[in-house]
Amino acid sequence: MKLSKKSMTVLSFTLGACLFVSTAFADTLLGSGYDRLKDSAKNTATLMEKDLKNYTVEALYSLKDNDQTLLQASTFAKMDTVNQLSEENTVTKTAKGETTSSYSYSDKKLSVRKSGMDNTYYVTEYPADVNRKGPAEFSNPFKENGAAEIEKIVDAVVGSLKDYVQVEEGTDGGKVYSGSLSEAQVPAVVNAVSSFGIKQMLHDERDLPKIESDIFVKKVVGTAVENKAGYLENVTGDITLSGKDKNGVQHDLSLNVIVKLSEVGNTKIAMPDLTSAKVEKVSYSGGFSSKYVGTYKNDIIMDKDGKFEKIGERTVVITSVEGDKVTGKYSETVYPGFESEYPNKDAFNFEYNPATSSTFTYTDAKGEQKNGTIHPNSAGKVYFEMNIEVIDKNSWKSSSLKPYYDGEFRRIFE
Known part of the structure; x- marks a missing residue:
């Protein structure tokens, strides 16, 4: 959990x-x-x-x-x-x-x-x-x-x-x-x-x-x-x-x-010895590289009558990673009959450049401008966060989330 x-x-x-x-x-x-x-x-x-x-x-x-x-x-x-x-x-x-x-x-x-x-x-x-x-x-x-x-x-x-x-x-x-x-x-x-x-x-x-x-x-x-x-x-x-x-x-x-x-004043920190370790270098653009280009999805799940029920899907498509810039699009699909449970379906393009900002901007389903961010999570996964509050140019914090939101997306392999 x-x-x-x-x-x-x-x-x-x-x-x-x-x-x-x-x-x-x-x-x-x-x-x-x-x-x-x-x-x-x-x-x-x-x-x-x-x-x-x-x-x-x-x-x-x-x-x-x-x-x-x-x-x-x-x-x-x-x-x-x-x-x-x-x-x-x-x-x-x-x-x-x-x-x-x-x-x-x-x-x-x-x-x-x-x-x-x-x-x-x-x-x-x-x-x-x-x-x-x-x-x-x-x-x-x-x-x-x-x-x-x-x-x-x-x-x-x-x-x-x-x-x-x-x-x-x-x-x-x-x-x-x-x-x-x-x-x-x-x-x-x-x-x-x-x-x-x-x-x-x-x-x-x-x-x-x-x-x-x-x-x-x-x-x-x-x-x-x-x-x-x-x-x-x-x-x-x-x-x-x-x-x-x-x-x-x-x-x-x-x-x-x-x-x-x-250990105040006595804490010692040393870089780990990677001499014989398996090392992979990644771009400083949020850790992204061209291998992340592809489609990622997760389920929209609600708790109804004591049971978990899938009512739709979220999709993140990373279309390109060039230098520092990550480009892609986000969309949501809700199954028929559940529109009232999830009335505002977002769909937008995004362009994330961590060298200039810790977030990207997008326009939500209500026409309001919001901030989001994306970063690698683990092998074959990314974490996509929406509706966040920017504190300054180097930091942000989570604001209220969409209903049933889950920010972890898994890569879809055709």
Whole structure:
């Protein structure tokens, strides 16, 4: 199972809001722990952006439905902001027991990536004049578009409870923030925010249970450790969100997250030794080459009456890859009888040039100009993302997706 960026954003926001509120009923030890925790999070982000020089981040998370594991994932990332080096290992395990892994290394001149059982290392070399974002640049979430508005929403949800956050002195001169809430202690306003967030998250995720009613926060437990240098080095959170699907079946959706920041100033990153490895060089035009010219498709699938049903197809045709430029077209076909479920069928041509922009523009079925992007996914596959929000010339983020959207396309071989 693969969660969309939209789903992880909503789920993370819900967890974060509840984590702040979860400490609201604890005893007061050092004044407003809520404000202290928020300031510590902001300070940590600022330091990671430019002052920590090098560090290691380890993130672990698992998602369960009624004690059945849907997804387990771990990421081990090293960053060197001075020399602009980065290295990352990711492992993901699905409910079916399928495990996938990926490795990447990047510096100012080149990037290296390897996926799963594929023994090939794909190496991309970048000319000095390419307008490329630094591989170890940290994007401060508190400075992104809309961050201030989200902070105000969280503050409003917490309200006057912020004066009761638990914070204790740590053994090494730092601070420890902690708290927990049971079902009976969760304020109604938090349940309202969570209910909205869950419905938005699950709307387009066919791999997750469709919780539609009686949604509430069942349990929240969270801790955050701030060291004496003033930044967070360990954050954990457990949240259980409960609700019923359209058949009245009760689901407890539990998310566990652990994030550790370590080896500050002591993180070493070295380019992998590829002397005896199988290496394939790819163009810096998003990793595309002429071998990607062809037709790619995936199914439009909806959940109807407790069953998955194919209601149409999406098609991406890459017509040419010349230098940095990738040219092609996108279209959607919906089967008769399902027009009301998928009323706006997109069809457009696109021209993507990663040397000049991280996205391309297109006109959707409503006549509105939108942004999209495309990049190789794995052997014989591409990932095509639509309706995204451009932050600046080097970065973008997912916006609301089309119904039942899946961005992974598989090559069609005639």
